[in-house]
Amino acid sequence: MSFSVPSDLSGGLYFLNGVRTTVKTSTSFDVMEPRIGAVVAKCPIADKSIVDQAVQLAATVQPDWGDLTALERGKILRKAAEIIRANLEDIARWEVKTNGKSIYEARMDIESSADCFDFYGGVAPAVLQGDQIDLPGGPRQRFAYTRREPLGVVGCIGVWNYPFLTCIWKVAPALAAGNAVIFKPSPFAPASPVLLGEILTAAGVPHGVYGVVQGEAETGNFMSVHPLIRKLSFTGSVGGGMALQRQAAAENVKPVTLELGGKSGLIIFDDCDVKSAVAGAVLANFLNQGQVCSNASRVFVQRGILNDFTSALLKECDRKLKIGDPFDEETRVGANINEPHLKKILEFIESAKKE
Template identity: 50%
Template sequence: MGMQKFVIPKNLTKALHFIGGTRINLGSYNPTFDVFEPRNGQVLATVEEGKRSDIEEAAQAALGAQEKWALVSPAERGMILRRVSDIIRHNVDDISVWEVRDNGKPISEAKADILSCADTFDYFSGVDLNGEHIPLADVDERFAYTRREPLGVVGCIGAWNFPMQTASWKIAPAIACGNAVVYKPSPLAPVSAVILAHILHHVGVPDGLLNVVQGGAHTGAAICQSRAISKVSFTGSVVTGKIIAQNAASDFVKPVTLELGGKSSCIIFEDSNIELAVTGAMMANFFSQGQVCSNASKVLVHKSILEPFTKALVERTSEMIIGDPLNESTRIGATISAEHLEKVKGYIDGAVEEGAHLIHGGNRAVVNGLPNGYFLEPCILSNITPQMKVYKDEIFGSVLLIIPFDTDEEALRIANDTTFGLAAGIFTNNLSKAHGFARKIRAGNVYINTFNDVSPYVPFGGYNQSGYGRENGKAAVEHYTQYKSIFVNASNKLENPF
């Protein structure tokens, strides 16, 4: 008999905590926060903030589920993860609408994000958890072998810019490796993770394998400090990442994965295909209203092609449709919040005051029928100096900085002139130069003649202040398992060293 069809609950926003296999509201004494829908500025949900006691309840539910889940064979776990992937694909349209209402990005982007989540569950359904056999003598009487074992309960703290994708990048490898999860979404975009919890419940994982507890900084601190939680994975800002690392070591030491921000560069060399490079620069700045950690706001352009590149960039940017993110034709949706819109606008206005030249955009946009939505025109600035805040800070908005350069050495120096190290882009037809620069740039992800590509097969993470640890690929398995080394003497002899 086939499995019953999955349906997203109609009353989804009425209860956004998922503990022990059930969607619940927390106690009336918990403080609450409002979640706003970016496209119209209206309240989408009012949510109770999880307290330490709620985190402990979720962690205990996870411990019970993890004991059962660890006994499930990797092959059977893989089959279950593939079912999750199938449900995501079959419900991509409905899930994408919630992603748009939650986050504000265009629905065309949301659909691509949701399908990438299905790819992630597919990839980790076949993850290799095999250990090694290590001979210690010529005859097979002395040997060792290793086992990869789950950590137990993993605490994951997600970001608002890719709500479902952030959740999938953490939850899929964690449960594939035999762990259970306590997940805290960003309070700005809390819905997607709850849909994912419903999907996992639907495919029959043990109750409590994935728990979702909503909240802000206090809830996140409780996850880091819970003795029932053995590891923490966080995606977000450097400031919060430092606090996460400190909290995770404040009582019981536990490993932490930090996927933090960036201040990346995209280098456009003189031999670049200008049309290709313009597309790459837009991909490096305008996805998800510029709210992408790997974005390259510093677009370094060789002076010999500066004029045609800038002209083509402005033309292409001016053609992008700003509108209701639920419309398929929209390419620029809504910023995550009114506060964040003002922050990005503040960077633009501050740069102009410091002497930057506003080439295009940068104004608040009004969309028909959505007068209270958080819309901002994509912005292009030139005449940038290293002393400006926009040169140094992660803007996290659609603000593209055109910075001319003369020599390869100058381009490399500007690209590496940052405390971050998440990404970099290189546009050139000279593959020798491209690979040479890829080696010299201090960043965890380098894109050659493309930008902001991701794949579940490929590790993602940064250098320096952009964090440590990796998500996706075989590297992720290292962060959700622990090695056990077992030494064996099968000779029935043991020399007495005393």
């Protein structure tokens, strides 16, 4: 099956039974294009019945996917990597429209996404084969063995700052291990995981093994308590992760993997190489418009070099960080994800001026 990046969102923002589609529900959210600050679509919010439909289908087809050898699944994932690389520029431009980051950064994200599929497609046969353990004692030779089996259906809830890449971080290992996946993107950047679905279908993933449902917190709640979802992976806020873990434990004690917001500090001492420290501070604070959970939200500089460091930092920012249209090849700081986020940043700037 061939693959090409669509020109717009008219084909729908759901991915069910191997095809991009839409659904009818009573509620929806606005889909924004950060680059232009405009609503480009309305996306229906998945209710309980739609989540259940996607999960039931995934549970039905997962055993056949899980029965493939790890080598066979790995070949399909590496085929997905080939498709991504063959369409890298178009996918990167899609990511710019979805997220607002510069085309310069988007290309790196997409290349890394292909690498992720290559890695898990290659490593799966080695790590999934299990072990044999010889047991001492007794008149006969005895041994035990471990067998690694898929969990079944895995529920994944994604984030908006790296929509394509972080989706693949969750999906690639889950598929490599023989699981089916239901993915819920962030409503701030809902389109890229749907694009991934079309790539996976073109690579040979059976229909229904990967599905995308859309929504906000309530849709995630439906996933967290669904009895056929055997594991959850969540990237997002601390509060959201805590709520998800409580719900998962209250219903059926399923395992939960959480990657939550960070509060990283960067400490710079007076014996540092100032040039290297400045370069590190720029990277740690302004990558992806500063919208990275591991970015340095606080920078502590030893007083003796504060003036020199600050002066050098401002010069480096002025030299390297061109603000502009994300599609401009020279741009390094593109659009923030939405207007409320931009207003929050401006409030911090005004607060710093007053201090």
